[in-house]
Amino acid sequence: MATNQELKQQHITSLYSHNPNVALVVEDQLYEVPCVVDDTTLALLVNLPPDYPEEPPVITVSPMGLRHPWIESDVIALDSIPSSWRTNLGKVVQDIRDEFTQRPPAKRTEPVNAEEGYGHRPPPPIPTNHTSTSPFVSKMASPALALTNAENSSIMSKKPEDIEELLSNDIAFELYFNSLERVTSMKTVQSELRSGNENLAHKNLSREPELLELRSQVKDLDDEYRTLLSQFEEKNRLQQEAFNRFSSSTLQTRLKASMYESDDLSESVAQSFLEGNIDHDAFVKQFRELRKVYHLRASKLERAQKVL
16 A cells, blocks of 8 residues: 555656646645636646645645635635646646636736636635624625634634634734634745745856856857967958959959950060160060060950850
8 A cells, every 4th residue: 555655756756747847846845837818827836734634735826815615715716626636746736737727817906707717616714603704704704804714613613702812912913813724824934935935046056157157158158269260260351362363354454454464565675675775676576576476365365255
């Protein structure tokens, strides 16, 4: 036969399998399940008591102050849910999410029309004895603070003078109110949430040196990247300039300019000969060499143009 701890682990496993994005707050005790309703994300806080599953879980809704037939003072009324928390905790939470998706909770400041939204569940009945008409019972049995059977029995068992004492003495009323199971459960959940938040904060703070070291490493890598990028861009620019110097269009342009230069020089030598500045032998030698270079360059340019 499975132990309570084994059964508890089975329920926790079902919680993860039936619901996405389950967040662990306190190990084996407190879990947060997001519930997207319209454009708002609610949080279902599932608190498992030490003796679970012998004791029922406490499922609270955040943010506080929501109205729904399944919600009583920000706590889910488990008797309203089709699934049983004793057999499958994950299915219970899934049913809550599905219910809230189909019939979203409303804020207490917003009026809820039972015919247009969801049916209103009346508060539990109050036994019809002589104390049921006392102002204390009426005060505690209002729809906003619907009594559970245990709370109702606790009030009904009190003597009239005890009830009068609670009504007339604020300190006595406060002590009695804080002794109610739902109130103590809420305070336990709040304490565990606070403890979980503190633990998470300490965990985050403990990783600060590691994060600072990683940030420093990222900065060094970024500086190295920028330096290498600058060097690459400079080398790439020089490479492009080198490619441009030996491109076909550049070579043709330079060859054409050299050809024209040889032609101009040969014409200049011919003009000097006509003007008598050079003798016949010098003219023939210089003119022949320049024209030879001119025709060689012209031939190369013609072949290059045909190829390209």
